[in-house]
Every structure is written in C-alpha cells, then in structure tokens.
Amino acid sequence: MEEKDIQSNVKQIFSSYLEKHSHRKTPERFAILEEIYSNPDHFDVDELYTKMKDKKYRVSRATLYNTIELLLDCNLIRRHQFGKNMSQFEASYGNKQHDHIIDVDTGKIVEFCDPRIQLIKNTIKEHFGVDVLHHSLNIFVRFPNKENSENSN
C-alpha cells in the first residue's frame, strides 16, 4: 500500500471512530495521527511532543496522552514496554503483528515474525478456554560482533 493511501485510510478510520463514539474531530487529533503515520519508527510521548513542536503543529502533552488513548482504542497504534518505565508506541495500520528483538547495549529494536507464536496462542486459548486479545514477545540480545564490546564490568 502507498504511503499516501495509508495516511488517507487511517484518517478515515479515525474519523469514523470519533463519530461513532461522539468525540469531536479536532485539528489536534488529526495532526497527531498524521505525525505518527509520517514515520514508521517507534516513538515515546516526549519524542512525539518534540517532533511536533519543531514542526508545523504544536500540541500539549496532555492532548498527546489523551489522543494516544483514542488511537490505541481504535487499534491505529500499539503500545510497547521495552523494559524502561516508559511507554513506546508504533503505528499499526498496514503492517502485520510482529515481535521485537532489543539490543541491550544500544536499545535498538529489530522487528521479526515467527508463525510459531500463533501456535502458542492457539494452545493457550484451547487449554485455558480464554480469548487471547494480544501478546507481546520481546527478545533481548547482544550483538557479539561489535568493535567496542562496551565496558566489561
């Protein structure tokens, strides 16, 4: 799907969602959505705040937190916790569910998919008789072939 189409589709989805839930279609909400979908990377609230402040549109942190809740609720973004006490997010429309490899030295994140995780979820569903809503799988790794192997204490 083209970048342009994605932007257009997510606006449509968000708009319908707001309508359905009797929430107002404010310019701030759409500016936040657009900023998030202008970049596929993971982000935290402060990064989003700074990017928007530096660019065209500036919103308060309170509005960012508020809007992020709405975007989570309509599945346009996903929330992650990669071990720090801080939420990170990513746009989720147009990319399939995936998991994350975290380089413990740099914090860098690589995405991967493995079909076996779906099998595990199926087993959970059958064994416990529950609805599996979602999951998070993070693999923490170290790249051994690095020129500087950090300090060794």
Place this chain on the structure above:
Amino acid sequence: MEEKDIQSNVKQIFSSYLEKHSHRKTPERFAILEEIYSNPDHFDVDELYTKMKDKKYRVSRATLYNTIELLLDCNLIRRHQFGKNMSQFEASYGNKQHDHIIDVDTGKIVEFCDPRIQLIKNTIKEHFGVDVLHHSLNIFVRFPNKENSENSN
C-alpha cells in the same frame, strides 16, 4: 525442593555473591531476600515495602531498590513489565523460566511454559547471529466465562 531448603539455598547464593563482589552482608539485605522468598507471588516495590513495614523488618525504599538490583544481578529474582509503568518482580530460584498470561480484566497473572518459545529463540540466534540473553512473552487474555462481563463500552 522444600521451602526450607530454598530459603537456605538462596541465602547461601546471595551470601557468596556479596562476598565475591565485596559487598557487605547487611541484615537488611537478607531480610529482603527472605521476605521475597517467603511468598511465590509477583510483587512490586511498594507491596514489598508495605509487607515488610507491617511485619518484622522495616527497610527504606532506597534500600529496597538497591537490594533488588543486586538480586537481579545474581539471578535470584526476575523483573517484569506487564504493561503498567511499574516494575514487578518474582523469586526465580527453584522454578524454571516461564511466561505469563495476564487477565486484562483483573490483572491476575497465570504462568505457563511452552517449549516452542525456545525454538523461536534458537532461530533468532541463528538468523541474526546474536546472543539471546533472555525474553519476555506476555499473553493478554479475557476469561469469557465470568458471571459479570464488566461494562461493555
């Protein structure tokens, strides 16, 4: 393994660890270890603080955080993030590595093991040429057979 043996073993392990790293064997450190191993549940720092305050031994939060770092370092406890911006911990000696099912309605945690997760880790190691240090897999579920199905908005 008996509860008593576990208590005794972990004290021995912690003691050796402190010795090896030239850290002092303070009564606070052993009181914290004992409190953690007196109960197999997950806990957060505040719960631990309150439990110890109510009981025999009272330590400051600063000491709790400090000691928890040591216990993580010698693998006597594990740290988890279950979606909240708060660390939770669990005693890890004498139980094997496992993953977690989280009931999104109650926050209740069930542990499970699935050997396929190890296969996924092996694949990651081979495919990316990395050392896999650890992982965290959380499955968020809802129990459909509940008398009160919460509010439905």
Place this chain on the structure above:
DNA sequence: GTGTATGCAAACAATTTGCACGGAC
C-alpha cells in the same frame, strides 16, 4: 577506624488531573 550501606528527604521523570478558556457541534 574506614568506607560502604542505610534512612530520609529532595530531585526526577513519566503520566494524570484540575481548571479556565476556546472552538466543534
């Protein structure tokens, strides 16, 4: 006796809340 560990309180960082004003409806 030395110097690390402790307790306390202040500092911090991420997030939430309260409130007055502005704009979507």
Place this chain on the structure above:
DNA sequence: GTCCGTGCAAATTGTTTGCATACAC
C-alpha cells in the same frame, strides 16, 4: 449557545540521588 477538548500548571506515582549517620569489615 453547549459543553467537550485544549493548554497550562500543579499533583501523583515510581524511581533515583545526595547527604549525614550507622555499622560491616
């Protein structure tokens, strides 16, 4: 015109830090 959503600042929560005292060594 209503009243929800916004921006701001203050409040809260989880965690860290600074410093004087206490105690493990």
